[in-house]
Amino acid sequence: xxxxxxxxxxxxxxxxxxxxxxxxxxxxxxxxxxxxxxxxxxxxxxxxxxxxxxxxxxxxxxxxxxxxxxxxxxxxxxxxxxxxxxxxxxxxxxxxxxxxxxxxxxxxxxxxxxxxxxxxxxxxxxxxxxxxxxxxxxxxxxxxxxxxxxxxxxxxxxxxxxxxxxxxxxxxxxxxxxxxxxxxxxxxxxxxxxxxxxxxxxxxxxxxxxxxxxxxxxxxx
Amino acid sequence: xxxxxxxxxxxxxxxxxxxxxxxxxxxxxxxxxxxxxxxxxxxxxxxxxxxxxxxxxxxxxxxxxxxxxxxxxxxxxxxxxxxxxxxxxxxxxxxxxxxxxxxxxxxxxxxxxxxxxxxxxxxxxxxxxxxxxxxxxxxxxxxxxxxxxxxxxxxxxxxxxxxxxxxxxxxxxxxxxxxxxxxxxxxxxxxxxxxxxxxxxxxxxxxxxxxxxxxxxxxxxxxxxxxxxxxxxxxxxxxxxxxxxxxxxxxxxxxxxxxxxxxxxxxxxxxxxxxxxxxxxxxxxxxxxxxxxxxxxxxxxxxxxxxxxxxxxxxxxxxxxxxxxxxxxxxxxxxxxxxxxxxxxxxxxxxxxxxxxxxxxxxx
Numbered sequence: 001x002x003x004x005x006x007x008x009x010x011x012x013x014x015x016x017x018x019x020x021x022x023x024x025x026x027x028x029x030x031x032x033x034x035x036x037x038x039x040x041x042x043x044x045x046x047x048x049x050x051x052x053x054x055x056x057x058x059x060x061x062x063x064x065x066x067x068x069x070x071x072x073x074x075x076x077x078x079x080x081x082x083x084x085x086x087x088x089x090x091x092x093x094x095x096x097x098x099x100x101x102x103x104x105x106x107x108x109x110x111x112x113x114x115x116x117x118x119x120x121x122x123x124x125x126x127x128x129x130x131x132x133x134x135x136x137x138x139x140x141x142x143x144x145x146x147x148x149x150x151x152x153x154x155x156x157x158x159x160x161x162x163x164x165x166x167x168x169x170x171x172x173x174x175x176x177x178x179x180x181x182x183x184x185x186x187x188x189x190x191x192x193x194x195x196x197x198x199x200x201x202x203x204x205x206x207x208x209x210x211x212x213x214x215x216x217x218x219x220x221x
Numbered sequence: 222x223x224x225x226x227x228x229x230x231x232x233x234x235x236x237x238x239x240x241x242x243x244x245x246x247x248x249x250x251x252x253x254x255x256x257x258x259x260x261x262x263x264x265x266x267x268x269x270x271x272x273x274x275x276x277x278x279x280x281x282x283x284x285x286x287x288x289x290x291x292x293x294x295x296x297x298x299x300x301x302x303x304x305x306x307x308x309x310x311x312x313x314x315x316x317x318x319x320x321x322x323x324x325x326x327x328x329x330x331x332x333x334x335x336x337x338x339x340x341x342x343x344x345x346x347x348x349x350x351x352x353x354x355x356x357x358x359x360x361x362x363x364x365x366x367x368x369x370x371x372x373x374x375x376x377x378x379x380x381x382x383x384x385x386x387x388x389x390x391x392x393x394x395x396x397x398x399x400x401x402x403x404x405x406x407x408x409x410x411x412x413x414x415x416x417x418x419x420x421x422x423x424x425x426x427x428x429x430x431x432x433x434x435x436x437x438x439x440x441x442x443x444x445x446x447x448x449x450x451x452x453x454x455x456x457x458x459x460x461x462x463x464x465x466x467x468x469x470x471x472x473x474x475x476x477x478x479x480x481x482x483x484x485x486x487x488x489x490x491x492x493x494x495x496x497x498x499x500x501x502x503x504x505x506x507x508x509x510x511x512x513x514x515x516x517x518x519x520x521x522x523x524x525x526x527x528x529x530x531x532x533x534x535x536x537x538x539x540x541x542x543x544x545x546x547x548x549x550x551x552x553x554x555x556x557x558x559x560x561x562x563x564x565x566x567x568x569x570x571x572x573x574x575x576x577x578x579x580x581x582x583x584x585x
Binding site for chain 2: 040041042044108109112113116131132166167168169170171172173174175176203206207209210211212213214215
C-alpha cells in the first residue's frame with residue numbers, strides 16, 4: 001500500500017514533555033500529538049516525530065548547546081527521512097528566551113529560513129519541494145513559574161507569533177495553522193502542552209492535512 | 222547588500238487583518254478565480270479548487286484562509302469518509318456580502334437586496350406616481366432596503382447596481398427620475414450612501430444575474446431572452462455577454478399581450494384561471510405562437526453561426542405564461558434546452574444587484 005510521509009519538526013511540545021515535570025518525563029507515543037495525528041490519518045500515512053526540547057528556529061543556544069539549532073539539524077533530518085510529502089514545523093517558543101533577545105517578527109524570519117532551506121533541499125517526491133505547514137505554537141501563559149527569568153518578556157511576544165508566522169506563511173506561500181486556536185499551554189509550567197492539548201492539536205492538524213487535498217497516488221512503492 | 226531572500230515578508234494576500242470587507246481595489250486575480258469557482262459549484266474541497274484553477278495546494282491554502290478570515294467563504298459540515306479524518310467542503314458564506322440592485326420598469330422602480338449567493342433578502346416595487354423626481358428619492362429607497370440588514374451586515378454591502386434602459390426606451394417618467402446624465406445620478410447616490418454605484422444596460426444586467434446566480438450558473442454559452450414589455454435578447458459565449466445592436470427589441474412581449482387582454486377587461490394574472498373566456502384564450506394562444514416563432518427564428522439563425530445548447534428565458538410574467546412558452550419552444554426546437562430564468566421576482570433588479578459582485582469579486 002502506497003504511503004505518504006509527514007515529518008513533524010518541533011521542540012519539547014512535539015517531543016511530548018510533560019508540563020511541570022522532570023526533563024526525562026515524556027508522554028507516550030499515543031498521547032503525543034504526532035501519535036494522535038498517526039491514528040487520525042490512518043495507515044496510509046507515516047508520521048515521523050522529530051521533537052527536541054529547547055530547539056530554536058535558527059540559533060545555536062549558548063547555554064543548552066549548538067545542537068538546539070533547528071536550522072543546522074533540519075537538513076540532515078529531512079534528508080534522512082526522504083521521501084517526504086509534508087513537513088510540519090512547530091517552533092518559536094524557545095527563540096523567545098531572553099538570551100536570544102528577539103522580537104516575534106525575527107522569530108518568524110527564522111521560520112522563513114527553514115522554509116528556504118527545505119525548498120533548496122527538496123526532499124519531496126521525485127526531488128520536489130514537499131508541502132510545508134507552519135504551526136504557530138500556543139501562547140506562553142503569563143505565569144511560567146521558575147522559568148520567569150529565562151522567559152522574561154516572552155508571554156507578550158508569544159501572543160504575536162501567530163500573526164507574524166501567518167504573514168510569513170502567506171509571503172512564502174505555505175500552509176499555516178494556529179495551534180492557539182485549538183489548545184493552550186498547561187498551567188503547571190505555563191509553556192508545555194498537556195495530554196488534552198496534544199489530543200486537540202493532533203486531531204486539528206489531521207483535518208488540516210486532509211484539507212490540503214492529496215491527489216490519488218501514482219508513485220510506486 | 223542584504224540577501225534579498227530574507228527581505229521582510231511581503232504577503233501574497235493583502236487581507237486586512239481587521240474584520241470587514243477589503244477595499245475594492247485589492248482583490249487579486251487568484252482570489253477572484255477561487256470566488257468565481259465557489260459561486261459556480263458550492264461545497265467543493267481545496268483539492269478540487271486546486272485542480273480546477275491550476276493553483277498549487279499552498280496557494281489555495283493561503284487564499285482560502287484569507288477569504289475565510291474575511292467571512293466571504295465558510296466551511297461546511299465535515300464529511301466523514303471511510304478512512305482518515307473528515308473532509309470539509311467550502312462554500313461562499315451567504316452573509317459574506319450583500320448588494321442592492323435597482324431597475325426601472327414600465328410603471329415602477331424595483332429595489333432588490335440580495336446576499337452573496339443571490340438570494341433575495343428584500344424586495345420592493347415603488348410606482349413612479351409615489352416617487353419624488355430626483356436621485357435623492359432613489360437613494361432613500363435603497364436606504365430603506367439597506368435598513369432591513371442587521372447593523373453588522375451593513376458594513377458588508379459590496380455596492381449598488383442600477384439597471385437602466387437604453388435611451389430610446391426611456392419613458393418620460395424614468396427620465397424625470399434619473400435626469401439626463403447618468404454620471405450625475407451615480408455620483409449623487411455614491412455621495413449619499415457612501416457605496417460604489419455600478420450602472421449597466423438593464424437587459425445585459427438581467428443576463429449577468431442569470432449567469433451569476435440563476436439557471437445559467439454552470440453554463441458558459443447560452444442565448445438569453447428577456448420577456449418584458451418587449452422581447453430582448455443577449456448572447457453569452459464563454460461567460461461573456463454580447464449585445465448586438467443594443468436597442469433591438471421585438472414587439473411581441475407582454476405589452477402586446479396585455480393590450481389584447483385589456484380589450485376583454487382582463488390582465489396577465491387572469492391567464493390560466495377558470496373563468497378565462499375562450500375569445501381571450503384564442504388571443505393568448507395567438508400571442509404565444511407569434512412570440513414562440515420570433516424566438517425560434519432567432520435561435521435557428523444564430524445556430525448557424527455559433528454552437529450553444531441552452532436558452533434561458535427570463536421574465537416577470539406569471540409563471541404559467543413563462544412555462545407555457547417554454548413548453549411550446551421545447552416542442553419547436555427539441556435539441557435545445559429551454560430554461561426558465563430563476564430570478565423571476567425581478568430579473569433586472571437582481572441582475573443590477575449582481576453588478577457589484579461581478580466587479581469586486583469575480584473574474585471578468
